[in-house]
Each structure stands twice: as C-alpha cells, then as structure tokens.
Amino acid sequence: MPFPRASGILLHPTCFPGRFGVGDLGPAATHFIDFLVQSSQRLWQVLPLGPTGYGNSPYMAYSAMAGNPLLISPDLLQQEGWLDESDLEHVPDFPADRVDFDRVIEFKLPLFRKAFENFKQRASEEQREEFRAFYGSRADWLDDYALFMALKQAFDGAPWHQWEPEVAQRKPMVLDRWRRELADEIAFQQYLQYEFFRQWSALKAYANEHQIQIIGDIPIYVAQDSADVWAFPENFCLDEETGEPALMAGVPPDYFSETGQLWGNPVYNWDYLQEHNFSWWVRRFQVLLDYVDIIRVDHFRGFEAFYAIPQGEETAVKGEWIEAPGEALFETLAAQLGRLPILAEDLGIITPEVEALRDRFEFPGMRVLHFAFGSDPGNPFLPFNYTRNAVVYTGTHDNDTTVGWFRQLPSWEREAVFTYLGCFSAEGIHWDLIRLALSSIANQAILPLQDLLGLDTGARMNFPGKPEGNWDWRYWADNLKMDHEDDAGSLLCQHLKRLTHIYGRAGR
Numbered sequence: 001m002p003f004p005r006a007s008g009i010l011l012h013p014t015c016f017p018g019r020f021g022v023g024d025l026g027p028a029a030t031h032f033i034d035f036l037v038q039s040s041q042r043l044w045q046v047l048p049l050g051p052t053g054y055g056n057s058p059y060m061a062y063s064a065m066a067g068n069p070l071l072i073s074p075d076l077l078q079q080e081g082w083l084d085e086s087d088l089e090h091v092p093d094f095p096a097d098r099v100d101f102d103r104v105i106e107f108k109l110p111l112f113r114k115a116f117e118n119f120k121q122r123a124s125e126e127q128r129e130e131f132r133a134f135y136g137s138r139a140d141w142l143d144d145y146a147l148f149m150a151l152k153q154a155f156d157g158a159p160w161h162q163w164e165p166e167v168a169q170r171k172p173m174v175l176d177r178w179r180r181e182l183a184d185e186i187a188f189q190q191y192l193q194y195e196f197f198r199q200w201s202a203l204k205a206y207a208n209e210h211q212i213q214i215i216g217d218i219p220i221y222v223a224q225d226s227a228d229v230w231a232f233p234e235n236f237c238l239d240e241e242t243g244e245p246a247l248m249a250g251v252p253p254d255y256f257s258e259t260g261q262l263w264g265n266p267v268y269n270w271d272y273l274q275e276h277n278f279s280w281w282v283r284r285f286q287v288l289l290d291y292v293d294i295i296r297v298d299h300f301r302g303f304e305a306f307y308a309i310p311q312g313e314e315t316a317v318k319g320e321w322i323e324a325p326g327e328a329l330f331e332t333l334a335a336q337l338g339r340l341p342i343l344a345e346d347l348g349i350i351t352p353e354v355e356a357l358r359d360r361f362e363f364p365g366m367r368v369l370h371f372a373f374g375s376d377p378g379n380p381f382l383p384f385n386y387t388r389n390a391v392v393y394t395g396t397h398d399n400d401t402t403v404g405w406f407r408q409l410p411s412w413e414r415e416a417v418f419t420y421l422g423c424f425s426a427e428g429i430h431w432d433l434i435r436l437a438l439s440s441i442a443n444q445a446i447l448p449l450q451d452l453l454g455l456d457t458g459a460r461m462n463f464p465g466k467p468e469g470n471w472d473w474r475y476w477a478d479n480l481k482m483d484h485e486d487d488a489g490s491l492l493c494q495h496l497k498r499l500t501h502i503y504g505r506a507g508r
Contacts, residue, residue: 002389008044013025015475023071024072070104083115145227150178200291213294214293229266270325289337303324365389369392392446401451
C-alpha cells in the first residue's frame with residue numbers, strides 16, 4: 001500500500017547507549033523517540049526483534065514470534081519493583097561503543113532470574129492476572145518457545161536435532177515428563193517474554209502518541225535451530241531421519257560471489273503450508289503487527305521463487321529456483337488481516353515476475369543510493385528513475401556507512417557520484433546523500449543513524465558473509481541531543497529537522 005511522504009531513521013535497539021552493555025527498552029529508547037519527534041521524523045525502522053542465537057544475528061533467531069530478552073531494561077524492572085537499587089550498583093565496565101554479547105548475557109540473566117523470583121513472591125493479584133492474560137493471548141507459540149529454550153539449556157545449548165531422539169521428535173509422553181522437570185525454567189522463559197512485550201508495548205505506545213510509526217522486519221526464513229522448526233517440522237523441507245534441512249536457502253552465484261551465498265536455513269514446504277491455508281504465516285504476521293506498525297519483508301523475491309540448495313552442499317552453486325505461491329499467500333493474509341502495511345525488500349536478482357507480485361499488492365520497493373552510481377542512466381537506484389510508491393535509503397544495515405562506502409569507491413565511481421551531484425557540499429558526502437534521499441519523489445526515506453553522524457566503516461552494522469563480529473555497534477549518549485542542549489548533537493537535530501521540512505516530509 002502507498003504510504004504518506006515521510007522520513008525516519010534506521011536503528012536497532014541494541015545500538016542504544018546505556019550502562020548495561022547493550023541497548024535496551026529503557027530511558028535511552030525514550031530519548032531516541034524524543035529525538036525523532038524534535039527532528040520532525042515520523043518513522044523508526046528496527047531489525048528483527050527476536051531472541052538471537054549463534055553470531056547474534058537478528059536474522060537467525062530462536063523464534064519467529066518471541067522477543068529478545070537482552071532488550072529488557074533493568075532500570076524499568078527496578079521501577080516496577082522487581083529489582084532493588086542495590087542490584088544495579090555493581091555493573092561491569094562494559095564498552096560504550098560496542099556490545100560484548102557474552103558478557104552482557106552473563107550479567108543480565110542472573111538479574112532477570114532475580115526479578116522473576118521477586119515477581120513470583122511480590123506480584124499483586126492484578127499483576128498476576130496481567131501475566132495470565134499475556135500468556136493466554138500467546139500460548140499458541142509461547143508454550144513451544146519456552147519449552148524449547150528450557151530444553152536447549154538442559155541439553156547444554158546443542159541444536160534441537162542433536163537432542164535425545166524422542167525429544168527432537170516431540171514424543172508427547174517424553175515432552176510431558178520434561179515439562180514437569182523443567183517447569184520453573186519454562187515459567188522463567190514465559191516471564192522474560194512477558195517483560196519484553198510489556199516494555200516494548202509501552203515504548204511503542206509512546207512512539208505512536210508522538211506520531212512515530214515503527215517499521216519492523218520479518219525475515220523470510222527462520223533459523224534451523226529454532227522453536228518454529230522444532231515445533232512445526234512439517235512446515236519445512238527437512239530430512240526425516242536427521243531433522244536437518246533437506247533443502248537449504250541461499251542465492252546463486254553472481255557478480256559479487258562466484259559460489260553464491262549458502263544461508264543454511266531450511267526452505268519452506270510451501271505445498272503443505274498452502275494446504276493449511278498458510279496458518280503459520282498468518283499467525284506470524286499477526287504477532288508482528290501487534291508490536292509494529294509497518295513490516296519490511298526481507299528477501300521478498302523468495303515469495304515468487306526461492307533458490308533451494310540440496311543437503312550436503314558446501315556452496316550455493318548447485319541450487320535451483322522453485323516457484324513459490326506468493327500471490328496466494330498475500331491474498332490470504334489480506335483476507336484475514338486486512339490491507340497489509342508492507343515494504344518489500346526487492347534487492348538482488350529481481351525478475352519481472354517478482355515486480356509483478358510486488359505491484360499486484362502495491363507494496364513499496366526499496367531503492368538504495370549506494371547502488372545508484374555504478375552503471376548507466378537506466379540504473380533503477382538513480383533518483384530520477386524512482387516511483388512515488390518506494391522507500392529510499394542511503395544504505396542499509398548490510399551496507400557500509402556512506403562515509404566508508406565513498407572512501408572505498410574506485411575513482412571512476414567517485415567521479416560518477418560527483419558528476420551526478422554537480423558539486424559536493426562542505427557538510428560531507430553523508431549529508432549529500434541524505435539530501436538526495438530526502439529530496440527524491442519516493443514516499444518514504446530512511447536514513448541509518450550512522451550516516452546522520454557521519455561515521456566511517458568502523459560503525460558498520462553487518463558484513464554479509466562474515467559469521468562473527470557483526471551487530472555490535474552502539475552510539476554514544478552525547479551523539480543525540482535536543483534543541484535545549486547547546487552542542488553538536490543539538491545542531492544535528494535542528495539540521496535534520498530543517499531538511500525534513502524543506503523536502504516536505506514533516507507532515508502537518
């Protein structure tokens with residue numbers, strides 16, 4: 001669906017500053033929304049919010065439905081009375097500009113367990129009823145997720161297909177026994193989800209009250225080691241004996257990689273899903289729409305046709321394209337959930353059939369300025385080739401920052417950027433591209449915070465294909481100031497506000 005002309009910032013909550021080693025849903029999150037308001041932004045885009053596993057990637061979560069407990073704010077738990085002031089007196093000396101995920105987990109989980117014990121002992125009947133209502137509205141996925149996480153701990157973190165066979169295969173009597181043995185850990189996992197959604201819902205309400213809409217992100221695939229694959233194996237193409245993917249997701253060889261990309265996720269058993277009226281997908285969208293306003297659908301082209309690589313392959317060379325029932329899926333979603341507020345990530349190998357699927361439902365596609373200057377005037381990422389029903393980015397979470405990107409361009413491409421712009425401003429290349437995005441006809445413009453701050457490659461969020469060392473960037477608290485604070489951060493806020501008004505993205 002087309003959206004009103006607006007702009008916003010791409011920033012994952014883990015990037016917020018704060019003393020607990022990772023960004024969370026506490027005071028820094030509220031401050032960020034205040035910055036959006038004062039700079040006349042109307043959109044906040046986040047990455048997937050699920051509980052992350054190996055590599056800490058938001059795109060490889062333990063659940064497609066659950067929230068990431070690391071985002072729970074200890075400050076808010078203290079305000080609720082589940083932690084005491086003394087519990088937060090001895091915080092480790094975490095790095096301010098990076099997330100050390102292992103140390104954060106080591107510090108935060110004992111805090112959360114203490115909060116859980118206090119909740120069990122101190123919660124009023126009203127608070128207990130609120131928890132019961134939360135559980136009741138999400139039991140269809142929360143039961144499986146909480147049991148999955150409890151079992152994962154019991155089996156020393158091993159992936160589910162390496163658990164005891166009767167547990168991996170979900171034998172009912174065996175699972176009943178484990179539910180009894182792990183009852184307290186299961187309840188703890190349910191409590192973590194309760195706190196995450198309570199804090200997130202309050203933050204979203206604050207954003208919406210200030211006319212800020214949140215853009216969430218739904219990865220097309222889920223992790224093999226996830227509650228979704230373990231609980232609903234029939235939805236996926238799995239080896240019946242081992243539980244591992246029989247067909248793996250990825251993309252074929254291209255200009256950037258001679259061997260393609262082998263992601264390793266199991267692809268969907270679309271025939272089974274369609275026979276069951278896409279019920280799992282409907283529930284997935286329904287859950288996400290409970291806590292975001294707009295959904296960016298990652299790897300949209302996979303809903304028209306997906307690339308499947310046989311089990312045992314070590315590269316993506318020997319895969320094949322298989323047609324997917326995307327039109328039937330989105331018709332079902334629209335029939336059950338109403339008109340869908342979707343943005344389509346249509347980057348990569350895009351065919352006329354993919355474009356037709358996108359346009360059939362009026363989903364805005366993505367335009368990335370970093371991709372605009374490497375070819376001829378027919379390049380679809382050049383602003384004069386845009387349609388209004390599109391969302392433009394300077395770069396995405398998978399790109400280098402604009403400053404880093406420009407520094408690494410070959411001289412001929414830097415010259416192409418210079419020629420297109422006509423001249424460079426004294427503000428730097430990041431502001432040149434920000435102006436270009438804001439001034440374009442695309443209805444929505446999204447700017448990574450790193451580009452607003454003019455940061456180089458050291459602030460990059462993700463290096464695709466690099467298994468470790470991603471997703472850990474954080475900004476400093478002094479980077480974002482409001483108009484009552486007389487420093488560079490305040491000037492940033494005012495400058496962004498001025499450009500947003502000049503290019504008609506501030507609304508009324």
